[in-house]
Amino acid sequence: MVKGTVPDTHKLSKRSRAQKRRRDAQLNKPFPKDHNPHEWVDKEIHENSLKYFNTDPNNTNWEDNLRAKMMEPMPLQPWVDTTSPKTEEEIVKERVTEALKDWPWRESNRQPIMIGPHMFNNMPRSEDDIRPPVEAGEGCDQKQSLFFTKIVAHADIFSMIMKLVCAHHDSAWKFGATCIEAYNQMVYSFMDFWDMSKGWFNQCSRTKELKDENNKVCNRSVCPVLIVSATRHQSLKSPNKPRPSYRTQLNSMFKLCNAVRNVHDNIRTLHFHNVPFLTDSILALLIPTMRNLTNLGVYKCQLLHIGHALPLLGIITLDRPKGKEHQVNLDFYPNFHIGPVETGKPWEMGGFGVTWDNWNRDSRLAIWQLVSHILPRARSQGIDMESPWTGFRKWLDDGPCWRVEQTLKVMMDPKVGPREFAAQVDAGNILHHGSVEMMFNYKRTILSGGMEWAESVYDCAHCGPNLGIFFFYLEIRNQRIFSEQPTCLGCQLTMVLDGEKDHFKFHKRKIIRNWLSNIQLNDDGSSTRVWNYNNLAQAIAEFQNEKKNKRGGKLKNPDSNTRKNIKEWGTSLDEMRQKWIEEKEWDREVEERQEPYTKDEMGRRGEKMRSPRIGDKKQDPMVLPPEERKWHAVRADERYAHGYMW
Known part of the structure; x- marks a missing residue:
């Protein structure tokens, strides 16, 4: 048969020939002379509409019937409340919550109970009532402890206990929360407060000698435990008054330097809480002058991040007597971000913990890289930064890192190999969740050579040799191809934190x-x-x-x-x-907003460009309940998350 010709009819089967004859008969059937195809189509639509809408056949205006049918109101379904009734416990809880609303300042301006660490608010409740708003133990059962009564009776024993307790802020506030007597003895006998908001330093910042009424020179002195903090002051006429001006804050920093210069030999334990404008450069000026300092605490100061932990460990060893190079203990809680105050807004991207905005890298690996250098240095100086009551460990627990306790054990165990170490610090990776077999034995075509680069050692351009897991994979590839020296994630994070705006x-x-x-x-x-x-x-x-x-x-x-x-x-x-x-119309100091994600970061593959947030660790299979773990799955566009894959 020639190509393009129609096959002969006799070559078809008997059934196919019959079907062809019926089809040809339908196609060749002549139409009536007065037939109009459009009338036939309109007639068919008209008949179908009459059947569907059940309208009067004599009415030919079916469009009006259709419009009338569409305008008829739908029957209303009765609403049925399917929520279960409240239990007695929930009703009691709501009643108690309503009763405690605005307590204890009902019918007066709302004020905080505490305006700083260990500092009660001494502002009056109202203009007519000059009593302090809250007294120690007000509204609760003031019980006495015979144990604390006997300890307080021995001044030397109590002084030794307070020296150990006040080494960390976590243990200090827990000790003060045990009973009224313990709090009063700790605050009023062993603590002194310097206020950075109003510039109050208990006359220690004066350059001239202070004389009393009898023209005698008053000696400047401080208590064994010194708390330096920015306190919250509110007046009754303007309760929403913003923080002190930056000029006032700088003047308070100048007074702090003067006060330390005047009483530097009397300071034993020093705690900085949320002090504005405090940097590692200022601490390098102040700390070496305190020759008798034994405990230093730095907690959530805005300009001191995790990258300053190593410099602080070096500052506390400067200018120390021979044999006492490591006499100062450090309790450090770096600056921490939970995100904007208003949630659910377009400018609220969530809490990244270590940074304010997204920086397109895996913060967990960057933090563990810095911790791998900080902890050995701290151990060599006899400083504990791993226990749950230390500020640095609490910062790790609050941040985006997964399985902090297990990772710290693996990190400080010399018997652990590089594969186990790399898998543990990368436990947040949804491809393996810390499993060595799934991380190294499963070959991925997206990476040339598999995951062997993660257990290899590469030299960082700033801090020296590190495991490959602490590098962005693209830089490892460029190092192999173009012999470029990479920069580890820890150094990249430090640079980002130093340049935050x-x-x-x-x-x-x-x-x-x-x-x-x-x-x-x-x-x-x-x-x-x-x-x-x-x-x-x-x-x-x-x-x-x-x-x-x-x-x-x-x-x-x-x-x-x-x-x-x-x-x-x-x-x-x-x-x-x-x-x-x-x-x-919003304040950057107290109402700061985050930069929204770009289109690339919000796309289908955008997960690999976003830094992990604090709440992501709730998806850890070790934390999820058994029922949720059973149905826990990972979306395809989130498998290569947080950037280190490509």
């Missing part, structure tokens, strides 16, 4: 840099920035060395003067903050 961090660090550093000209005409790390007197003198214009007002451009004018930099930052509030 939320809450005006960048401008605050710039002010401290201008205060504690100077530009030095070299012989070849170039310039070098020289930092002041060891001369506290020079830092105090440079802060005071200001210059005003002829009328006594502030300079328009503080940077144009050879003198530093640190207070004027604070005033400029206050003006910047106020301008932002007027333009954006």
Whole structure:
């Protein structure tokens, strides 16, 4: 048969020939002379509409019937409440919650019970009632403990106990929460408070001698435990008053330096709580002057992140007597972010913990890389940073890291091999969840050579040799192909934290840099920035060395003067903050917002570009209940999450 010809009819089967004849008869059937195809189609639609809508056949306007049928209201279904009735326990809980609302300041401005660590609010309840709002133990059963009564009777024994208890903030507040007597003895006998908000340092910041009514010189002194904190002060007329200005905060930092200079030999235990403008450079000036310091606590200061743990471990060993190089214990809780206050908004991406915004890398691996360098250094100095009551361990538990306790055991065990170590620190990876067999024995075509790179050692451009699991895989590939020296995730995270711009961090660090550093000209005409790390007197003198214009007002451009004018930099930052509030109608200091995800980060494969959040560790199979673990599955677009795969 020639190609393109129709097959002959006699070659078809008998059944096929019959079907063909019936089909041809239908196609060749002649239409009536008066037949109109459009009338036939309209007639068929009209008949079907009559059947469907059950309308009158005599009415030919079926479009009106259709419109009338569509406009008829649907019958209303009765609403049935399917929720189960409240139990007696839930009813009692709601009643108690309603009764405790606005307690104990009913019919007055709402005020906090405590305005700082171990500090009750002493503001009056109202303008007519001058009593303090809350007294120790008010509203609860004030029981006495015979055990604490006998301990307090022996001053030497109680002093030794307080020295151990106040080494960590976690143990100090738990000790004070045991009973009223323990709290009163600890706070009123062994603690002294310096307020960074109002600049109150118990007369220790004065440069001149203080004399009493009898013209006798008053000796400056501090208690064995010194708490330096920014407290919350609220007035009755303006309860929503914002924090002190940046100029006031800088002036308080200057007073702190003066106070430490005056009483440095009397400080034994020092705790910094949420102190603004406190950096590692300022601590490098203050800590070496305290020759009798034994305990240092730094808790959630805005400009001190996890990357400053190693510098702090080095600062506490500076200028120590021979044989007492490691006499200072460090309790460090780095800055921690839980995200914006308002949830469910377009600018709320969640809490990343270590950073404020998403930085497109796996924060868990970056944290474990830094911890692998911090803990051996701390152990060599005799400092405990792994126990649950330490600030650093609590920071790890609060952050995005998975299986903190198991990972710390594996990290500090010299018998553990690199494969087990790499799998454990990467337990948050949904492909293996810490299983060595699933991580290394399962070959993935997306990676050349499998996962052997994770257990190999590579040199970081900043901190030296590290396991490959602590590197971004793309940099490992470039190192193999182009011989480029990679940068580990820990160093990348430190750089990101140093350059953060939320809450005006960048401008605050710039002010401290201008205060504690100077530009030095070299012989070849170039310039070098020289930092002041060891001369506290020079830092105090440079802060005071200001210059005003002829009328006594502030300079328009503080940077144009050879003198530093640190207070004027604070005033400029206050003006910047106020301008932002007027333009954006929200405050960056207390109402900061996050950068929303980009289109690439929100796409189907965007999970690999987003940093893990705090709540992700709730999906750990070891934490999930058995029923949820049974149905726990991973979406295909989330299998290669958090970037290290490509």
